[in-house]
Amino acid sequence: MYLINPEGFVDIRVVVTNVTNIYEVVIPIEEPIEEFTLFAYDQDSLPIPVEYNETHVIAYPLNTSRNVIIEATADIIEYVFENVSRLIIKPRLPSKVVLPPSCGLLSFNGSADVKALDSRIELTYSEPGTYAIEFICLTTYVTTSTPTGTTSSSAPTVQYITYVALVGMVALVAILVMRFRGRERIEVFIRGISRELDDRDIKILKSVKDKPRSISELSRVTGLSKSIVSRKVKKLEKFMLVKTKFIGNKLIVELTEEGVRVLNEVGKER
Structure with missing residues (x-):
């Protein structure tokens, strides 16, 4: 799974099941990860030895391990213009991409199952490949502080309404960008690339x-x-x-x- 966080980094999470009596789990990872963020653990959250050689992550399950969970962070987001970003991934396994909260999906390639879950949009790819996903995000976020003069019990309702308004705003901006700038951006992009x-x-x-x-x-x-x-x-x-x-x-x-x-x-x- 590729979980894009609001800070612009991508948290990669891989779950491997049924590793009983397996002493080495090798996972191909095409994206360059920050090695100091690499961790592996089993179903009981017990740490597992893990190493990274730039193309693969290798974990060494314990005798009691049934599942292996591998987590790492990658700096692979490209900023296209304004609030629009692009993620390019090359998964070797079926994968899932989760956009940051309150972000709108602009475009993607390949065959993906797209769902909106709460405040996030999720794309699921069933096959390996090279995928490019463009999305747009707001630069401001809802505060979690309770407004002065209100009780704590009423704060969630106010935040929920504000939050829904922001999600609607993102969706509207995304639609406008796709309708009025999509074709122009594609043509400019193609002309610009051809000169490179x-x-x-x-x-x-x-x-x-x-x-x-x-x-x-x-x-x-x-x-x-x-x-x-x-x-x-x-x-x-x-x-x-x-x-x-x-x-x-x-x-x-x-x-x-x-x-x-x-x-x-x-x-x-x-």
């Missing part, structure tokens, strides 16, 4: 236009070295022009809808 691409980037995009390819195939087709191809694929994935997935031991690169649009834009400019 060099000939090698374009070669790779064209090579995966007809079918997904591995790094080795891209190297052979484009005439670029594997190290250059790998570096360029990371750049293109950051721009959400391609997406990657592992099939067996091979990393497969696939063109996204945004990539198709950028290729069309490049064709107009060059």
Whole structure:
């Protein structure tokens, strides 16, 4: 689970069940985590030894452990403009993303089940992949102090009404942004990205236009070295022009809808 907190960090939580008689639990984590925030414990909240090697978290369950819970924090939120932020994740397992309180969902890719739970919006992905989620938040929050001259019993009602008003405001702002700025932002984004691409980037995009390819195939087709191809694929994935997935031991690169649009834009400019 990816829980976005109001401070702009992402709390990652992974639960592994039925680990009895298993002495090592390996969890792939694509997002760079803050190692000092990494903790692991079992169903009884007993600490479990854990380590991190930049691509995997490895936990070592106790003899009495039935479940392993791994928690860490990552600084992976990108600020797009004004109060709009973007989260890009690459889960290898089914995952859930929970937005901060009083935030509106602007856009997301992939097939996600979206629900509104209390003050938060929750997206559930059933498959691994690369997902980009944009959301908008208010910069002010409701105070929890009791107003002067009122009793403590009446304070929750006042706060609840204020809170509902704020949630409604966020929803309205999100709708307005999507309706009046969504198409313009997409067009500006595509034009801007197309100018950031060099000939090698374009070669790779064209090579995966007809079918997904591995790094080795891209190297052979484009005439670029594997190290250059790998570096360029990371750049293109950051721009959400391609997406990657592992099939067996091979990393497969696939063109996204945004990539198709950028290729069309490049064709107009060059």
